[in-house]
Amino acid sequence: MTSSTALCTGRVAAVTGAGRGLGRAHALALAAEGAKVVVNDLGVGIDGSGTATGPAQEVVERIRAAGGEAVAHNGDIATDAGAASLVATALDTFGRLDTLVNNAGFLRDRMLVNLDEDDWDAVMRVHLKGHFLPLRHAAAHWRAEAKAGRTPCARVINTSSGAGLLGSVGQGNYAAAKAGIVGLTLVAAAEMGRYGVQVNAIAPAARTRMTEDTFAQTMAAPAEGEFDAMAPENVSPLVVWLGSPACEGVSGRVFETEGGRITVMEGWRPGPTADKGARWSPAEAGEAALKLLGRAEAPQPVYGAR
Known part of the structure; x- marks a missing residue:
């Protein structure tokens, strides 16, 4: 099961939503690099409805069949x-x-x-609250370990x-949550670094239940033997590295990843500025804003905008 690099030997990883799609690929990739894996999944539908234990258990069985350890x-x-139970x-x-x-996560797309x-509450709950709560409980454990003199080499993706x-x-709901x-x-990353915890984020693009309709409309399926740029397994190597000791010193970063491409996203940075040194009138503020916009880089288009 373990690869020749074994970046995660001796480590324990918990992956949420790991029964299908990206989470499944991450769990398998972490196990292949030597990690013991907690495979979390409620087994819900694409809109969050229903539950099933099968998806998580299938991933566990696959890891065990390859010689790894998982629950x-x-x-x-x-x-x-x-x-907390995770x-x-x-x-x-x-x-x-x-x-x-x-x-x-799941989707409930609407204009x-x-x-x-x-629909707003359900999507915000699973994506944003579903990130916050596991992070809070894991962070509390790691802080306690650090205060007890056992500073961890902890990673959050x-x-x-x-x-x-x-x-x-x-x-709108999904974009706001993401x-x-x-944030x-x-x-x-800023709060937990002193306790040996590094926190990063990825912005992946891959073919999953949540995106398969979109990619079916915009991209042809790869021919046999061709590189499948939209396979979720393409995203997992970066997740494994970010979850390992090898990424020491990398924290508070966002990586866009798709196919064979990895991009460091640079986020909001100050652009052109003007300072009157006193209060603007509304007309002056508008004139100044227009001049600044003329000097600023144009934003990238919103996905789906015409």
Whole structure:
């Protein structure tokens, strides 16, 4: 099961939403690099409905069949009890937790005027709250370890999206949640670094249940033997590296990753500025803003905008 590099030998990783898609690929890749894996998945539908234990257990069985170690966790990580039990499962089963990959999520896409409160709340809950709660419980454990003189080599990989970085038409709830994950990543990296915890985020593009319709409309399937740029397995090598000791010193970063491409996203930086040294009038402020916009770089288009 273990690769020749074995970047994660001796480590324990918990991956949320690991029954299918990207999470499944991450869990298998971490196991292949020597990690023991807690495979979390509720087994819900693409819209968050229903539950099933099968997806998580299938990944566990595949890891074990290849000689690795894994355990299934079917708790709801967007609840405090579910997130706490995720960390507890790692500690009770394997005696430690080294890497947390926050990946779980689903979609309820609507244009803003048709987006009701339940669809907003459900998507914000699974993506944003579902990142915060596992992160909070894992961070509390790692801080306690550091204060006890056992400073960990801990890693967190959060999952944002291009929708969270640029926006995406018809996905106001999803884009807002994914943008919030970037903010959460930056704060967690700043707060937890002193305790041996590094926190980064990825913005992946891959073919999963959540994106297969989009890619089917825009990209032809690869011919046999050709590189499948949209395979979720292409994203996992970066996740493995970010979850390993090898990425020492890398924290508070966002990486866009798709196919064979990795991009460091540079985020918001100050652009052109003007300072009057006194209060502007509305007309003056508008004139100054227009001049500054003329000197600024044009933003990248929102996904789906025409």
